[in-house]
Amino acid sequence: MILTVDVGNTRIKAAVFEGDTCVEGFVFDKTELGKCIENILEKFETISHLVVSSVGDVERQSFLAFETEVTVHFVSHEDIFPFSNNYGTPKTLGIDRMVLAAGATLLYPNQNRLVIDAGTCVTYDFVDENNVYQGGAIAPGLRLRYESLHQFTAKLPLLTLESSESYVGKSTVQSIHSGVVNGLVYEIDGFIDEYKAACKNIIIILTGGDADFLAKRLKNTIFANSNFLLESLNQTYQYKINND
Numbered sequence: 093m094i095l096t097v098d099v100g101n102t103r104i105k106a107a108v109f110e111g112d113t114c115v116e117g118f119v120f121d122k123t124e125l126g127k128c129i130e131n132i133l134e135k136f137e138t139i140s141h142l143v144v145s146s147v148g149d150v151e152r153q154s155f156l157a158f159e160t161e162v163t164v165h166f167v168s169h170e171d172i173f174p175f176s177n178n179y180g181t182p183k184t185l186g187i188d189r190m191v192l193a194a195g196a197t198l199l200y201p202n203q204n205r206l207v208i209d210a211g212t213c214v215t216y217d218f219v220d221e222n223n224v225y226q227g228g229a230i231a232p233g234l235r236l237r238y239e240s241l242h243q244f245t246a247k248l249p250l251l252t253l254e255s256s257e258s259y260v261g262k263s264t265v266q267s268i269h270s271g272v273v274n275g276l277v278y279e280i281d282g283f284i285d286e287y288k289a290a291c292k293n294i295i296i297i298l299t300g301g302d303a304d305f306l307a308k309r310l311k312n313t314i315f316a317n318s319n320f321l322l323e324s325l326n327q328t329y330q331y332k333i334n335n336d
């Protein structure tokens with residue numbers, strides 16, 4: 093069994109895999125990292141490998157303690173990835189984006205793939221049908237949009253995520269929800285339309301903490317899988333083991 097751990101910008105997600113099957117998933121705060129991993133390793137005694145991808149401030153050292161129990165692998169730019177990289181600054185490409193691109197490459201062979209990760213940031217990652225990673229986009233995520241409207245103005249309240257009834261906001265609260273929710277929905281639909289116009293054969297995967305909320309509201313019908321980063325981490329690690 094493999095324990096995959098995704099240290100995001102805000103929180104940590106983990107999942108236990110038996111082969112390609114996810115047995116159980118977990119979400120926890122960074123302050124609970126050690127204890128939570130310990131509990132998972134206790135619950136699933138046959139976990140032999142721990143694979144981590146981190147874009148947060150949690151470093152490799154935080155996992156050293158588990159090396160007596162399991163093989164620990166911290167995904168880095170030096171790993172083998174199943175695509176060639178045409179990004180202008182490959183060393184600064186986020187590890188999460190690389191893992192998502194790798195997962196899309198392995199799970200959806202021989203086609204253009206676009207992965208949209210709606211988390212703290214909304215990232216777009218495009219791997220073409222020749223397995224070349226071409227790049228994408230980075231934008232603020234839903235929660236970040238609500239927080240920045242509040243933080244950088246004098247009058248706007250801090251709201252939490254809610255559906256927007258209409259694109260015409262009739263109050264301050266409705267206007268903020270419309271601007272944040274409809275704004276991001278139109279933005280994602282706009283990007284999808286551009287990619288679809290440019291490539292015929294394209295699969296689009298929507299993932300991240302806000303994937304389910306957003307998928308329902310998009311004009312484009314696309315496949316939402318909020319677990320895609322952890323699944324990709326599992327796939328990328330198996331690819332590494334088989335190709336090292």
Ligand SMILES: Nc1ncnc2c1ncn2[C@@H]1O[C@H](COP(=O)(O)OP(=O)(O)OP(=O)(O)O)[C@@H](O)[C@H]1O
Nearest residue numbers: 100101102103210211212213233234235300301302
């Ligand atoms: N308990 C929660 N804490 C934070 N965000 C949450 C929570 N529940 C739902 N969300 C939603 O999930 C989004 C964050 O997604 P996610 O958990 O994928 O982010 P993350 O941990 O920062 O990961 P990443 O850095 O990979 O984006 C927020 O925009 C928010 O709307």
Ligand SMILES: CC(C)(CO)[C@@H](O)C(=O)NCCC(=O)O
Nearest residue numbers: 147184185186187188189213230
């Ligand atoms: C964009 C984020 C913050 C999304 O988690 C992460 O992928 C990151 O820190 N990226 C580095 C910049 C880049 O990907 O070009």
Ligand SMILES: [K+]
Nearest residue numbers: 209211212213
């Ligand atoms: K993200």
